[in-house]
Amino acid sequence: MSTKTVAPALAVTDVSKAFAGTQALLDVSFAVTAGRVHALLGGNGSGKSTLIKILAGVHRADPGGSVVVNGTSVAADRLTPGLAREIGLRFVHQNPGLIRDMTVVENVALTNGFSRTRYGGVAWGALRRRTRRLLDRFEIEADPNQQLSELRPADQTMVAVARALEDDQDGLSTLVLDEPTAALPRHEAAFLLEAMRRCASTGHTILFVSHRIDEVLAVSESVTVLRDGVEVLTREAEGLDEQQLVQAIVGRSPRAVYQVPPATSALEACVEVEHLRGGPIHDVSFTARKGEVVGIAGLLGSGRSELLRMIYGAHPRESGDITIEGGPYQANDPSSALRNGVALVPEDRAADGAFLDMSVLENLSIGQLGKFREPLRFRHDLERAAAREDIEKFTVKTQSPSTPLASLSGGNQQKVLLARCLRSAPRVLLLDEPTQGIDVGARADIFAILSEHVARGLTVIIVSSDFEELARVTDRVLILRGGRIVADVPAQSVDAAAITELVYSAPMGASS
Amino acid sequence: MSDVTSEVANRSSEAEPEGTNKAPTDPGRRRSSPVDLLERYGLLGLLVVVIVVFSIWLPDTFATAANFRAVVTTQAVGSVVAMALLLPLVSGRFDVSIGATTGMCAIAAAATMSRYGLSLPLAVLVAVAVGLVVGLFNGFVVSYLGVNSIIGTLGTTTVLGGIIAAYTHGTPISDGLSPALTNLGTTGLLGVPSLFVIAMVICVACWYILTQTPFGRRLFAVGSNLAAARLTGLGARTLVVSSFTLAGVLAALAGIMQIGAQGSADPQVAGIPFILPSMAAVFLGATTIHPGRYNVPGTIVALLFLGTTVSGLALAGASPWVTDVFNGSAIIAAIAISAQFRRRRTGELDIGS
Numbered sequence: 055m056s057t058k059t060v061a062p063a064l065a066v067t068d069v070s071k072a073f074a075g076t077q078a079l080l081d082v083s084f085a086v087t088a089g090r091v092h093a094l095l096g097g098n099g100s101g102k103s104t105l106i107k108i109l110a111g112v113h114r115a116d117p118g119g120s121v122v123v124n125g126t127s128v129a130a131d132r133l134t135p136g137l138a139r140e141i142g143l144r145f146v147h148q149n150p151g152l153i154r155d156m157t158v159v160e161n162v163a164l165t166n167g168f169s170r171t172r173y174g175g176v177a178w179g180a181l182r183r184r185t186r187r188l189l190d191r192f193e194i195e196a197d198p199n200q201q202l203s204e205l206r207p208a209d210q211t212m213v214a215v216a217r218a219l220e221d222d223q224d225g226l227s228t229l230v231l232d233e234p235t236a237a238l239p240r241h242e243a244a245f246l247l248e249a250m251r252r253c254a255s256t257g258h259t260i261l262f263v264s265h266r267i268d269e270v271l272a273v274s275e276s277v278t279v280l281r282d283g284v285e286v287l288t289r290e291a292e293g294l295d296e297q298q299l300v301q302a303i304v305g306r307s308p309r310a311v312y313q314v315p316p317a318t319s320a321l322e323a324c325v326e327v328e329h330l331r332g333g334p335i336h337d338v339s340f341t342a343r344k345g346e347v348v349g350i351a352g353l354l355g356s357g358r359s360e361l362l363r364m365i366y367g368a369h370p371r372e373s374g375d376i377t378i379e380g381g382p383y384q385a386n387d388p389s390s391a392l393r394n395g396v397a398l399v400p401e402d403r404a405a406d407g408a409f410l411d412m413s414v415l416e417n418l419s420i421g422q423l424g425k426f427r428e429p430l431r432f433r434h435d436l437e438r439a440a441a442r443e444d445i446e447k448f449t450v451k452t453q454s455p456s457t458p459l460a461s462l463s464g465g466n467q468q469k470v471l472l473a474r475c476l477r478s479a480p481r482v483l484l485l486d487e488p489t490q491g492i493d494v495g496a497r498a499d500i501f502a503i504l505s506e507h508v509a510r511g512l513t514v515i516i517v518s519s520d521f522e523e524l525a526r527v528t529d530r531v532l533i534l535r536g537g538r539i540v541a542d543v544p545a546q547s548v549d550a551a552a553i554t555e556l557v558y559s560a561p562m563g564a565s566s
Numbered sequence: 567m568s569d570v571t572s573e574v575a576n577r578s579s580e581a582e583p584e585g586t587n588k589a590p591t592d593p594g595r596r597r598s599s600p601v602d603l604l605e606r607y608g609l610l611g612l613l614v615v616v617i618v619v620f621s622i623w624l625p626d627t628f629a630t631a632a633n634f635r636a637v638v639t640t641q642a643v644g645s646v647v648a649m650a651l652l653l654p655l656v657s658g659r660f661d662v663s664i665g666a667t668t669g670m671c672a673i674a675a676a677a678t679m680s681r682y683g684l685s686l687p688l689a690v691l692v693a694v695a696v697g698l699v700v701g702l703f704n705g706f707v708v709s710y711l712g713v714n715s716i717i718g719t720l721g722t723t724t725v726l727g728g729i730i731a732a733y734t735h736g737t738p739i740s741d742g743l744s745p746a747l748t749n750l751g752t753t754g755l756l757g758v759p760s761l762f763v764i765a766m767v768i769c770v771a772c773w774y775i776l777t778q779t780p781f782g783r784r785l786f787a788v789g790s791n792l793a794a795a796r797l798t799g800l801g802a803r804t805l806v807v808s809s810f811t812l813a814g815v816l817a818a819l820a821g822i823m824q825i826g827a828q829g830s831a832d833p834q835v836a837g838i839p840f841i842l843p844s845m846a847a848v849f850l851g852a853t854t855i856h857p858g859r860y861n862v863p864g865t866i867v868a869l870l871f872l873g874t875t876v877s878g879l880a881l882a883g884a885s886p887w888v889t890d891v892f893n894g895s896a897i898i899a900a901i902a903i904s905a906q907f908r909r910r911r912t913g914e915l916d917i918g919s
Contacts, residue, residue, distance in 0.1 A: 389799030409790040423780030432778040
């Protein structure tokens with residue numbers, strides 16, 4: 055496709071990075087040919103994000119490695135955001151930093167500078183012409199004065215790409231595109247990929263980070279795969295198929311998709327979800343039984359969080375039925391979900407779960423205040439006793455029950471939120487990334503307590519991107535892909551690698 | 567100040583069973599560190615210092631029973647206004663229409679007695695009804711129409727100001743008012759001015775609502791994290807509406823008390839300047855007694871601190887503008903200090919909204 059020389063536009067050599075004992079990257083080396091789309095692939099924990107952050111100058115690499123961009127060599131441990139830009143690395147991150155209710159011109163000028171008149175005002179005319187040229191160059195169908203939100207989603211991302219490459223007329227820099235399609239619907243993703251290909255054909259080099267193997271194969275000319283911090287494959291994309299790629303990502307040859315009927319089917323059904331639709335969820339049906347722990351694995355954008363929120367009544371549902379222990383369940387808001395015995399521990403603790411400036415005690419009892427209410431007084435003593443009990447049971451490390459939640463560690467905050475949910479004695483507990491950013495000890499505590507409740511009949515549905523954990527703590531794992539459940543496998547027959555494999559390659563529409 | 571002591575007593579009785587838990591609580595209990603004590607009782611100490619300094623400086627004018635009675639009487643209406651400001655603030659919203667509502671309700675009560683010749687209880691009822699409707703309206707606009715509370719209630723302020731002007735043509739209503747009400751400013755209960763006694767009863771009721779009922783706790787939760795409050799199923803919209811409605815009722819009570827203090831219903835009362843000292847007290851109060859949280863005892867301490875200082879300065883011969891500069895500075899200082907305390911607790915300093 056490219057008529058340029060085959061000298062590498064970007065060469066990464068022996069880049070390593072250790073975080074507090076874990077080796078995130080070990081001697082990673084690969085080269086990207088100029089004017090090509092080169093895909094960077096890897097599962098969770100493969101070191102892919104770490105590598106991008108090192109290139110962007112956000113993380114410092116360990117001494118010894120080097121990064122060469124267009125002939126300029128820099129020690130990998132000396133990269134800073136400024137230096138990365140100077141040597142010709144450009145980034146469009148997963149959140150591209152666009153402001154949707156500003157115009158295209160304004161979005162471009164915010165990062166690339168406002169043209170000025172000689173009196174110091176903004177030269178809107180010149181700025182518009184400059185932006186028009188930029189839009190033409192990248193074949194983006196938009197008017198400079200249009201609101202960004204009026205553009206189709208793929209074009210919005212292209213505005214971010216164009217603005218990152220505005221000063222690079224000669225295609226000398228390398229653009230790193232981090233999961234640009236994750237938040238896009240499929241047809242928009244296809245449109246964006248086409249635009250990326252055009253961009254590369256004009257001489258730009260693109261390092262494309264993605265989870266979607268079909269996209270990678272469709273758009274990339276070469277591929278690098280990382281696994282456990284090590285570069286395991288770098289080659290031309292031609293002749294590569296999906297199976298080979300999955301094998302490289304997972305680390306062993308693909309197996310047949312397991313569709314063994316789960317062993318727990320004898321148990322009484324607790325949650326039955328039928329043909330649930332809404333937002334990114336296209337058609338989801340599954341049953342979780344009493345005392346069962348069901349895991350949901352899916353990539354970013356698969357609709358995993360939305361599915362939980364929909365069951366909890368915190369995300370609009372278009373159609374579909376849910377029954378709980380045989381009875382119909384119409385949750386239109388969280389309070390009716392809670393009344394029906396459904397509780398949720400949300401993914402974003404600080405934003406959606408914690409009252410950080412309130413005390414541990416207050417955070418624990420906020421959902422069940424009626425318990426401490428007597429006709430004329432509030433039983434602060436009973437409330438405190440209940441808090442002590444939970445603090446002890448969940449081994450929450452806090453100075454006292456009146457300590458503000460903000461001063462606890464993440465793991466301890468999570469224990470408090472979990473304890474709060476369990477106080478309502480739910481029949482179904484929905485956990486969204488319950489152990490994200492939590493240390494090993496707290497994880498163990500959390501699962502020990504959960505298993506006690508599960509033994510007493512609690513049904514738990516866990517969304518997690520830690521597949522190892524899913525394989526270990528659940529009875530069954532549902533694989534969510536493109537808003538559908540594409541596989542349903544008993545946990546004892548899978549490990550993290552098998553889940554990764556399914557998440558990437560289970561055939562779409564297997565259960566719909 | 568009865569509720570100050572009961573709150574303090576309450577807190578220390580809570581602290582009692584601390585040792586029973588074998589969890590790591592003992593090393594350096596938060597509340598006993600000198601910094602915490604300073605944070606908690608600093609303003610109370612400052613109030614004592616102000617009283618002592620002015621008493622030594624002005625023994626004949628400041629350190630008299632009459633002056634202290636005058637100070638607490640002046641602060642009586644202010645403290646009820648402060649309570650009205652406090653409730654929406656707890657839920658994270660700001661009702662700046664409290665002043666206008668107070669004025670409106672005072673006019674409504676006075677007109678009921680003066681123009682329609684009805685009794686005092688009926689006048690109180692009318693005023694409370696007006697306050698309730700205004701509060702309900704504010705709450706609806708903020709909670710269900712999604713209007714920013716400051717802007718929305720600023721609109722209400724202006725509308726109410728217009729209605730008051732249209733009805734009174736700027737003339738105070740002073741004829742035909744119930745003497746039981748107009749004498750309220752001069753009577754006393756065991757030497758304590760009646761208005762102050764009434765104000766304290768209202769304050770205790772607010773303290774009770776905020777600390778002794780699930781409603782109060784939920785209101786704090788809504789103010790702390792709206793998204794989390796919703797996901798916890800707390801009924802955030804209803805809570806916000808209730809806080810504004812209660813604020814309207816409290817403003818009505820303040821309006822009736824204002825007639826008692828002034829002997830007439832003054833259309834000039836209705837506005838933002840009228841609530842500024844109370845606003846300063848609410849924010850300053852949030853830095854003390856229960857630092858980092860809007861609280862009733864702290865608000866009363868702050869109100870007495872501001873009132874005493876202003877009275878002392880006036881008696882010492884300071885010009886009237888000093889009061890405005892002092893109250894205004896107190897608001898800014900109080901909010902800045904709260905923000906710093908909040909940062910100490912949550913580790914973040916937000917850009918002010």
